[in-house]
Amino acid sequence: MERLDDPPDVVIRRLPLYARSLRYLLDEGVHSVSSQELGERINVTAAQIRKDLSYFGEFGKQGIGYDVEKLLNHIERILGLTQSWPVVLVGVGHLGQAIARYDGFHSQGLRIVGLFDTDPAKIGQEVSGVQISDYAEMPRVIRETGTRLAIISVPAADAQPVADMLIDAGVRAILCYAPIILQTPDHVWVRYIDPVAVLHSMTYYLAREHVV
Amino acid sequence: MERLDDPPDVVIRRLPLYARSLRYLLDEGVHSVSSQELGERINVTAAQIRKDLSYFGEFGKQGIGYDVEKLLNHIERILGLTQSWPVVLVGVGHLGQAIARYDGFHSQGLRIVGLFDTDPAKIGQEVSGVQISDYAEMPRVIRETGTRLAIISVPAADAQPVADMLIDAGVRAILCYAPIILQTPDHVWVRYIDPVAVLHSMTYYLAREHVV
DNA sequence: TAGATTGTTAATCGATTAACAATC
DNA sequence: TAGATTGTTAATCGATTAACAATC
Structure with a gap:
């Protein structure tokens, strides 16, 4: 089920923080992360992270969480960071x-x-x-x-x-x-x-x- | 009629912008300003400025607007900027x-x-x-x-x-x-x-x- | 007085949170 | 299977805007 409303600007402003946190996790060798764990790192609720991401697609797995590298790649693509x-x-x-x-x-x-x-x-x-x-x-x-x-x-x-x-x-x-x-x-x-x-x-x- | 709810943080964050704009007006020799005029300078609606200020008191005059120097002094006092x-x-x-x-x-x-x-x-x-x-x-x-x-x-x-x-x-x-x-x-x-x-x-x- | 603009209330808009079925 | 966690909906919360009586 895709929802493709225009994401609000507050959401766009948070994406770079998610991306950065995921980069740190990747550096630390962490492969998988839940919205709960990610949220604790950046002082944002788990619900907010899931809601924010839902504007762009489905990136997680129920019962598991998110693959750090994959989610990072998705967010970087969304933000246009695959180019310089x-x-x-x-x-x-x-x-x-x-x-x-x-x-x-x-x-x-x-x-x-x-x-x-x-x-x-x-x-x-x-x-x-x-x-x-x-x-x-x-x-x-x-x-x-x-x-x-x-x-x-x-x-x-x-x-x-x-x-x-x-x-x-x-x-x-x-x-x-x-x-x-x-x-x-x-x-x-x-x-x-x-x-x-x-x-x-x-x-x-x-x-x-x-x-x- | 005073309203003394705790002002939300968004309001507190805007006060320094109002203060700065008022400082510029003072430098320009402007003595009086309406919420409309102040709002145009900082891309904020007139209603929002009046609502924000209402958390702290009544600083304007109907039909006239605000005395630039007085309002600036009020806001600086509110922000604690009378001290260094x-x-x-x-x-x-x-x-x-x-x-x-x-x-x-x-x-x-x-x-x-x-x-x-x-x-x-x-x-x-x-x-x-x-x-x-x-x-x-x-x-x-x-x-x-x-x-x-x-x-x-x-x-x-x-x-x-x-x-x-x-x-x-x-x-x-x-x-x-x-x-x-x-x-x-x-x-x-x-x-x-x-x-x-x-x-x-x-x-x-x-x-x-x-x-x- | 007439025109302008405040301060405030109520209406609207938008964002966050809670809850849960779906499912890994 | 049982436990965990997603994605999404609906409920809640909060902020902005519109409107207007009060009044300079």
């Missing part, structure tokens, strides 16, 4: 460099094909084997590489015009580290990484706690 | 250094009081005016400064033991950059920053799009 995705990164400050250098990026189907900055002192330098270029090169690089995924790590004031340029050049999904909400057309996916906002939401609870 | 929060950071690699150096941290009520690493080559060095210390110093620094907030930017394999040490020493809230779900007691707040997972959730949609 070219990514451009705009803003090569401390943070941008840390991202470009991060191994977890390269090892997980993400391939940085362009680094861009406005600082003339940075242009021409290499980070992780990729040369830093001027913004003027962005459209060409994006088109030539067919890149649809971009990371913005420029100061807040520059983020909107940078996003506009990227979208103009063909980018369809943006991960934005700048502390600002981008205005973008409907066909572009935008997600934010906002550590300060996250910390500020935790200070709410700390401020209310009994101080020890 | 000491934070320790564990793992001073490229990412940890970028975080420690980030101005948006210091300017927003977050004060790094300790940097920790295991690398003997790093211990003793300074980043942003704070010395890097060995893990052995963690409990002392956390206790002496009364720190309850920590950032983990160590490799995945080290994150759980680091979290255990931090919690033992009195930390109550953790922002974790390591790609692993931490197992922690109920009284500790944990949030994750996981760019690879976020990008992987976007490749899902890109893989399904008509390629241009």
Whole structure:
């Protein structure tokens, strides 16, 4: 019995966590896992995992659970991770460099094909084997590489015009580290990484706690 | 008429975004804003903003809207941002250094009081005016400064033991950059920053799009 | 006063959980 | 076979939105 509703975005956001946990299990030499066991590792209920997976098919065996490698392969195929995705990164400050250098990026189907900055002192330098270029090169690089995924790590004031340029050049999904909400057309996916906002939401609870 | 239900966590997570938007408005010299206008800036409905704020009191005027400075002050008080929060950071690699150096941290009520690493080559060095210390110093620094907030930017394999040490020493809230779900007691707040997972959730949609 | 916008209630929408027949 | 665990449905829970009286 297949159910093929459009999976909600919350489900899509959890799939990468399932995939990662399965990768760890595979590394540990575990071959089979139940929704219960997987759930305990990532603090999600067993029912939720089964429900989430049911949007995409039937991957388990009653009485047994899931074959770790098979389920991982299924999820990676669902997420489009059987191919490697070219990514451009705009803003090569401390943070941008840390991202470009991060191994977890390269090892997980993400391939940085362009680094861009406005600082003339940075242009021409290499980070992780990729040369830093001027913004003027962005459209060409994006088109030539067919890149649809971009990371913005420029100061807040520059983020909107940078996003506009990227979208103009063909980018369809943006991960934005700048502390600002981008205005973008409907066909572009935008997600934010906002550590300060996250910390500020935790200070709410700390401020209310009994101080020890 | 006051309603004093416990505000849901989703609401608490949005408050920092409202606060930030109000700070930008204040900088722009805007004195008054409606829920409609504020909502357009951050892609949230006007009704949601009014509902969210209603958990904490009545801050607007019918027919007028909200006084930007007053509302900002209210939200900062709610979030506990009238005080500065000491934070320790564990793992001073490229990412940890970028975080420690980030101005948006210091300017927003977050004060790094300790940097920790295991690398003997790093211990003793300074980043942003704070010395890097060995893990052995963690409990002392956390206790002496009364720190309850920590950032983990160590490799995945080290994150759980680091979290255990931090919690033992009195930390109550953790922002974790390591790609692993931490197992922690109920009284500790944990949030994750996981760019690879976020990008992987976007490749899902890109893989399904008509390629241009 | 007339127009605008709040704060709040009720309606709607959507996501999570519980429960269980199917079946390995 | 007996025990375990899936996939799915229905029930529950919670969050968002619409609507409007109150009122600046």
